[in-house]
Amino acid sequence: MSIKIPCPHCGERPIHEFAYGEVPEVPDEITDIDERDLDRAFMFKNTEGVQLEAWYHIYGCRRWVYVYRDTVRDVIVPKPV
Ligand SMILES: [Zn+2]
Numbered sequence: 633m634s635i636k637i638p639c640p641h642c643g644e645r646p647i648h649e650f651a652y653g654e655v656p657e658v659p660d661e662i663t664d665i666d667e668r669d670l671d672r673a674f675m676f677k678n679t680e681g682v683q684l685e686a687w688y689h690i691y692g693c694r695r696w697v698y699v700y701r702d703t704v705r706d707v708i709v710p711k712p713v
Contacts, residue, residue, distance in 0.1 A: 634646060634647045634648065635647050635701075635706060635707060635708060636708075637649075637650050637687050637689075637697060637699060637708065638697070638699065638708060639689050639692060639693065639695075639697050640697065641689070641692070641693040641695060642689065642692045642693050645689065645692055647687075648691075649689060649690065649691040649692050650687040650688060650689055650690060650691075650692075650697070651687065651688040651690045652685065652686075652687060653685070653686040653687070653688065653696075654676050654677075654683070654685055654686070655683075655684045655685060655686050655698070656671060656672050656675055656676060656677070657677075658671045658672055658675075659671075679703055680703060680704060681702060681703060681704060682700050682701070682702050682703075682709055682712055683700065683701060683703060684698060684699075684700055685698070685699055685700070685701050686698050687699065700712065
C-alpha cells in the first residue's frame with residue numbers, strides 16, 4: 633500500500649500524484665552563492681529517520697506541499713518538536 637500525502641488544498645492524495653523534492657539544508661558557513669546553489673542541487677543527506685520533504689502536487693493543485701516523513705517506516709509524521 634502506498635502512502636498518501638496530505639495536501640492542504642486537495643486533501644489526502646496518493647503519492648503517485650506528486651513529484652518528490654528533498655529540502656536540503658545548506659550550512660551557514662558556506663557564504664559563496666555558487667557553492668550554496670551547488671549544495672542545494674546535489675548535496676542530499678539521505679536521512680534515515682524523519683526529514684522535511686517538499687512534494688509538488690503535479691496531478692492536482694500544482695502547489696508545493698511540505699511534510700515530514702519517516703524514511704525508515706515510510707510514513708508521514710507530525711512536525712517534530
Ligand atoms: Zn493538491
